Amino acid sequence: MAVEERDPLSGYKTTGHEWNGIKELNTPVPRPVFVFLIAAFLFSVGYWLLMPAWPTGQSYTKGLLGFDQRDQVARDVAAAAAQRAAWSRALEYTPFDVALADPALMTRVRDTAPALFGDNCAMCHGQSGEGGPGFPNLRDGAWLWGGTPDEIAETMRVGxxxxxxxxxxxxxxxxxRDQMLPQEDVRAVIDYVRSLSSERPVAPSARLVRGAEVFANTCAACHGVTGEGSQAVGAPNLTDGAWLYGGDRDSVHQSVWGGRHGQMPAWEGRLSTAERRLLTLYLLDLGRDQP
Ligand code: HEC
Ligand code: HEC
Incomplete structure (x- = not known):
């Protein structure tokens, strides 16, 4: 039996052992596998020694480095809280105009505010403040209660x-509904109100003249002599074509027939001062994007 025999099919040498005509090929486990196993073993021994590893009933082996992920998390949380405290203090005390001109602060506003707005405001005002029937658009610059930073913050505070x-x-x-105006006057004033924002010229008629009279006597106190609205009483501008409840005849009829009494929750007590100021800055910033 030749010791240096080579298997003609696989090309491996044989070990020289033979059982019933079957010869064993000499294919040892490759050396890199042993090297890797030894390295992994050494690594794990080192890791057990240095890091927390084995449970010991009540406790565990702490490791020579004294590393503890719980401490690390506590440190991270404390650092984040300190950072947040500094930033919400900045929000509380920085005047709005200064904040709006501070790119770093406004970048954080844009990062943080959408989630807060999404959680608290979007169900009524739309995901990006675009509003909907009965819920004002907060980015078009047509403010019911005033669009200065302080007025917006106040609306948010008191609802x-x-x-x-x-x-x-x-x-x-x-x-x-409360029969404060006769039917004909309601219809006349509706026509008149709709004519205020009509894009096409409206043909003069006796009904429009009557409508204008009714408007001057009954509506101008809140909506202004020319229908321009009043932010003191939250009366919308009726001339700008931006309708809160809709400008079609039915919607205007419903507004005049029954009043609307829109409701917006007060956010004092629900959101902190810093959060309300954050949202105010966010809305002002949204408005700046508008043409
Ligand atoms: C339950 C629905 C609802 C929610 C939630 C809500 N709002 Fe309003 N909001 C309204 C309505 C309705 C009005 C209009 C009230 C009126 O008729 O004057 C309004 C008005 C406003 C105004 C005044 C708009 C103007 O033109 O003057 C601001 C500002 C405002 N909301 C901001 C917010 C912010 C910020 C949040 C989230 C913290 C929020 N709203 C959440 C319903 C809501
Ligand atoms: C006491 C003040 C007051 C008087 C008087 C008043 N309004 Fe209003 N009007 C309001 C307020 C406030 C709103 C906003 C309604 C809301 O959001 O609840 C409004 C809303 C409206 C709207 C809905 C506008 C929109 O954008 O959808 C119409 C239309 C309207 N008024 C017409 C009239 C007419 C016509 C008269 C006179 C017959 C009149 N109003 C008298 C305060 C007044």
Whole structure:
């Protein structure tokens, strides 16, 4: 039996052992596998010694480095809280105009505010403040209660027709339902109101003249002599074509017939001062993007 025999099929040498005509090939486990196993073993021994590893009933082996992920998390949380405290203090005390001109602060506003807005405001005002029927658009610059930073923050603080002691009160009477105006006058004033924002010239008619009279006597006190609205009482501008409840005949009829009494929750007590100021800056920033 030749010791240096080579298997003609696989090309391996044989070990020289033979059982019933079957010869064993000499294919040892490759050396790198042993090297790797030894390295892994050494690594694990080192790791057990240095790091927390084995449970010992009540406790565990702490490792020579004294590393503890719980400490690390606590340190990270404390660092994040300190950072947040500094930033919400900055929000509370930085005047709005200074904040709006501070790119670093506004970058953080843009990063942080959308989630807060999404959680608290989007169900009424839309995901990006675009509003919808009965819920004002907060980015078009047409403000019911005033668009200065302080006015916006105040609306948010006290709400509208809300349960806050200082709430803003939106109280348009129900001219039709409460029979404050005869049917014909309601119809006439609706035509007149719709003509204020009509894009096409409206043919003059006796009804429009009557509508203008009714408007001057009954509506101008809140909506202004020319229908330009009043932010003191939250009365919308009726001339700008931006409708809160809709400008079609049915919607305007419903507004004048029954009043609307829109309700916006007060956010004092629900959101912190810093959060309300954050949202105010966010809304002002959204408005800046508008053409
Ligand atoms: C339950 C629905 C609702 C939610 C939630 C809500 N709002 Fe309002 N909001 C309204 C309504 C309705 C009005 C209009 C009230 C009126 O008729 O004057 C309004 C008005 C406003 C105004 C005044 C708009 C103007 O033109 O003057 C601001 C600012 C505002 N909301 C901001 C917010 C912010 C910020 C949040 C989240 C913290 C929020 N709202 C959450 C319903 C809501
Ligand atoms: C006491 C003040 C007051 C008077 C008087 C008043 N309004 Fe209003 N009006 C409001 C307020 C406030 C709103 C906003 C309603 C809301 O959001 O609840 C409003 C809303 C409206 C709207 C809805 C506008 C939109 O954008 O959808 C119309 C239309 C309207 N008024 C027409 C009239 C007409 C016509 C009269 C006179 C017959 C009149 N109002 C008298 C305060 C008044």
């Amino acid at each position: 509208v027709n809300a349960d806050h002691a200082d709430t803003r009160v939106s109280q348009m009477p129900a001219f039709g």
